[in-house]
Amino acid sequence: MQSRSSASRATGRPRSAAADAAILEATRAALVELGWSKLTLGDVATRAGVAKTTLYRRWAGKNELVVDAVAELFDELELPDSGSLAADIEGVVLQFAAILDRPEAKSGLMAVVAESTHDGALRARIRASIVDRQKRLVLEGRAHAQARGELPPEEDPGTAARAVDLIFDVVAGAVLHRTLVSAEPVTEDWACRLAQILLQGLPETTPPPPG
Amino acid sequence: MQSRSSASRATGRPRSAAADAAILEATRAALVELGWSKLTLGDVATRAGVAKTTLYRRWAGKNELVVDAVAELFDELELPDSGSLAADIEGVVLQFAAILDRPEAKSGLMAVVAESTHDGALRARIRASIVDRQKRLVLEGRAHAQARGELPPEEDPGTAARAVDLIFDVVAGAVLHRTLVSAEPVTEDWACRLAQILLQGLPETTPPPPG
Amino acid sequence: MQSRSSASRATGRPRSAAADAAILEATRAALVELGWSKLTLGDVATRAGVAKTTLYRRWAGKNELVVDAVAELFDELELPDSGSLAADIEGVVLQFAAILDRPEAKSGLMAVVAESTHDGALRARIRASIVDRQKRLVLEGRAHAQARGELPPEEDPGTAARAVDLIFDVVAGAVLHRTLVSAEPVTEDWACRLAQILLQGLPETTPPPPG
Amino acid sequence: MQSRSSASRATGRPRSAAADAAILEATRAALVELGWSKLTLGDVATRAGVAKTTLYRRWAGKNELVVDAVAELFDELELPDSGSLAADIEGVVLQFAAILDRPEAKSGLMAVVAESTHDGALRARIRASIVDRQKRLVLEGRAHAQARGELPPEEDPGTAARAVDLIFDVVAGAVLHRTLVSAEPVTEDWACRLAQILLQGLPETTPPPPG
DNA sequence: TACTAACCGAGACGGTACGTCAGGTCTTAGC
DNA sequence: GCTAAGACCTGACGTACCGTCTCGGTTAGTA
Incomplete structure (x- = not known):
């Protein structure tokens, strides 16, 4: 998915694992209600109870997010x-x-x-x-x-x-x-x-x- | 397509027939260059040498336009x-x-x-x-x-x-x-x-x- | 107003005199309801039962029309x-x-x-x-x-x-x-x-x- | 002006103070050059080096903006x-x-x-x-x-x-x-x-x- | 225990496109 | 040659999202 490269940081606060799951689930829910073209990342973030920044930190954009959600x-x-x-x-x-x-x-x-x-x-x-x-x-x-x-x-x-x-x-x-x-x-x-x-x-x- | 109902208007300036063809052609050209998600109706209108309003007068939105263009x-x-x-x-x-x-x-x-x-x-x-x-x-x-x-x-x-x-x-x-x-x-x-x-x-x- | 020059045309359909009065009256009515900035010439034309073309043939624009209506x-x-x-x-x-x-x-x-x-x-x-x-x-x-x-x-x-x-x-x-x-x-x-x-x-x- | 209510937000990025001044100044400049009716908020935003949305976030419309600029x-x-x-x-x-x-x-x-x-x-x-x-x-x-x-x-x-x-x-x-x-x-x-x-x-x- | 680096939320920011609306012009048909 | 009707181009409207940024604050994992 978007695993940090193996030889990566050990310090600092680790990313919330729950956030990933919540975001993908929220993405699917939004797809059901709104369809692709009306799905907005801001809305997904809100549904997942997550800041938009968090979402962009993990996925490059709508396309990548939806591929993961659908896969x-x-x-x-x-x-x-x-x-x-x-x-x-x-x-x-x-x-x-x-x-x-x-x-x-x-x-x-x-x-x-x-x-x-x-x-x-x-x-x-x-x-x-x-x-x-x-x-x-x-x-x-x-x-x-x-x-x-x-x-x-x-x-x-x-x-x-x-x-x-x-x-x-x-x-x-x-x-x-x-x-x-x-x-x-x-x-x-x-x-x-x-x-x-x-x-x-x-x-x-x-x-x-x-x- | 979007033919005015048969028993329709005789008055006013008639719609330009050339515009339809130009718009559909421009739509296909824009699809080639930009793909669906980056295709904008404003851009299509510009390519077709037509005002955005003319486009909206004839099609309800991007979807309908592209269906006709692809069909x-x-x-x-x-x-x-x-x-x-x-x-x-x-x-x-x-x-x-x-x-x-x-x-x-x-x-x-x-x-x-x-x-x-x-x-x-x-x-x-x-x-x-x-x-x-x-x-x-x-x-x-x-x-x-x-x-x-x-x-x-x-x-x-x-x-x-x-x-x-x-x-x-x-x-x-x-x-x-x-x-x-x-x-x-x-x-x-x-x-x-x-x-x-x-x-x-x-x-x-x-x-x-x-x- | 914009009186045709004295030695003017005799041919063609003469301008409706009633239209002028209806337009100025409609202008005042629109001013009352909408105020200046939301007053539109299309709306005035409709209220006066006149085509927009007729209106533009007689006044240069919104300003001139309103001056006459207010005067x-x-x-x-x-x-x-x-x-x-x-x-x-x-x-x-x-x-x-x-x-x-x-x-x-x-x-x-x-x-x-x-x-x-x-x-x-x-x-x-x-x-x-x-x-x-x-x-x-x-x-x-x-x-x-x-x-x-x-x-x-x-x-x-x-x-x-x-x-x-x-x-x-x-x-x-x-x-x-x-x-x-x-x-x-x-x-x-x-x-x-x-x-x-x-x-x-x-x-x-x-x-x-x-x- | 449009001061957030005293007991207000502490979170999020704070509003740029410089933007306010730039916008009001740009508004006056646009009034000089264009007058009221040809002044557009898009133009004011451009002059002020600010996005249109920033302007609408702070003022409800042209009227309110101009009142502040003139005051x-x-x-x-x-x-x-x-x-x-x-x-x-x-x-x-x-x-x-x-x-x-x-x-x-x-x-x-x-x-x-x-x-x-x-x-x-x-x-x-x-x-x-x-x-x-x-x-x-x-x-x-x-x-x-x-x-x-x-x-x-x-x-x-x-x-x-x-x-x-x-x-x-x-x-x-x-x-x-x-x-x-x-x-x-x-x-x-x-x-x-x-x-x-x-x-x-x-x-x-x-x-x-x-x- | 305290430090500290990366995380997190919120939300303002500069942009782009949206779909609508009004301004003015033009092209019809009809009187 | 006027009229009504309405399509046309232009350009501004106010809104919605985009993806980025700057805040204040939180949360592990060392030191």
Whole structure:
């Protein structure tokens, strides 16, 4: 986060650890009520019961603060080991959708992404704090599926890494688009149909009735 | 857009049609240079050679203006009739990625989406101006594929509509996530692999039937 | 006002004479309700049922318009021939005070005077339309007093003119200051005591002759 | 002026004392150059090297600011103890006229008076800051004259107070009207003749030649 | 226990942009 | 060629936040 460099000061009053938590929590609360554009750092400071100075001493600005506040939300995600790849995908999709459905995640995440298009440092911070952290889910899911024999073992490490990225973009992107752009709910049915496409492709979308 | 109601005024000086175009163009230019958060309406007005009041007379605020400015970008999209469903998908994906790669689209689109999470009217405007307008591509693509025999004819209209929405979320979402969140380029290779997943599913080497 | 030059146009639609009166009346009404600084020409136009263009075609701006609107008020003044100089003075003072007590006169007059300190043309217009027009009262009053034998006949015309100006400044100034700066009412008693000072000077109990 | 209430804040950064002086000085300078109606608070702030917000933090608006800026001018006035009532009056009249001749006093004073006709709080502020402060001159002058035996000692306190107000209105009003409305200079001769009227009344304006 | 350095709150500071409003000009259509 | 209507450009308004700064006061952790 913003850890003082290791070889740093030992003297003087230490920073209040409680303040950090209060500020991030206040940031999320403000995002819920006001959304990104009407969120002001002065207001966050007030909500957190903290001086504006304290806030600026720890974060460079609104963007950095919101990235940290939002990143915490995604750490809740975990892969359910449900016995089949399809069920694993469905489970993660529903969890991810549940987080994205929270207003603080919605407006916070999209806004920092928008800002990151003009700010390389912010982009890196987002990748490090949010995106790359959650790729672990795809990796774990694939490992489980391979153990079950649902997926073949990977041959080339390069190919495998590219596949992970692609899957992540498809799954996360679909949920993101459904939730934020289309602004439609992610239901169990939808998650099931998404998993089906991923595993079987389009032509089977409407399989012929057996018999 | 903001057409005066049909049964409207005949008197007074009419609005300059050129101003609209100049303002939208200036908005895109400002998005490129400054990004969403540093874009100011005063600056847009100056670039467009127009008074700030003229701008406010026609749009309610930054959000509405940017939606209109960005929406125009997506009207360039068209479905290539390339002979196979896979090639059609790949073509559209590349076109969509090319638009999303433009800085004005990137920051503009994400920002208004972020704002729309707290503004129902804005959400509706985005859907009407951007999302629903482009679903035509999925519809056309399916029709072509059905004509070619690559996809079965649809049975139930409800099921079919839900499928269109799903496909749209998956394709648009994947490109969006790749471009903006992962911040990686959409190459021909990537588009090809995406199309492959959509048509055949994940297990490239079809899994052995359980038994 | 801004009379078209005598040898002027005969073609086209003639200007509405009623509009002039309506505009000046509307100006006074707006002065009453809003005061000078919040009076707007657009509002005056609306009140008068006239387009803003019409207003600007006839007056150069707010200042000129208000001078004309206020000047009309002072034309009501007339010298009462009440039989004695003291009573004449008292009568004029009360009349003048009554006019100055009207809100449109108060704020209008002071404001244009304030503006005139930076605008010679406006200063001239005020003198011509308001100040010099009312000096007639002093002249008439003196003539009556001389006829009655209360004042000696004037010897030198220059001295006499200077005396008129002085009296006018003293009387009008006293009422003005009382009404606007001190913001106290001009009562009959006050007017009487003012007349007394003018005629007899300060030491009510005549000072003992020196020596 | 705008002193924080005595039992007030001890925390936070204290207000810059220098800013107050710079702002009032800048206000007077702007009044000289631009006059009341073209004076803008933004311009005053710029001249004073101060942010607009600082200005609004201390004064409620243009009116209040100008009252304070102008009031300082009148504090220069002082009663000359010149040995006779006539000479005292003449001296004060000339001093007062000298101040009123300054453009910042002219336009500033008249404008706030005009505004005060629609604003009771402003009227009170003017009285407190300007009018009542200068009545001291009349009081001192009368005391001196009584000490010299030129005026009888006052009998009734009420009568005396009313007399002070009247004298003040007459003297200040005459100078005001001469300077601003008539727009003529106050010369020594004029001041002398004004003093004469006050002391001896009108009929003596042109005394019969002795003998 | 006392020192002391860094922390903390409050809030004023110079700025920038906001969205609104009035001033004046202009461009229509209609009389 | 006037009129009403209203769009136009300009520029000031008063407000809200920004990020910085200067205060007085607090709070560990040594010395």
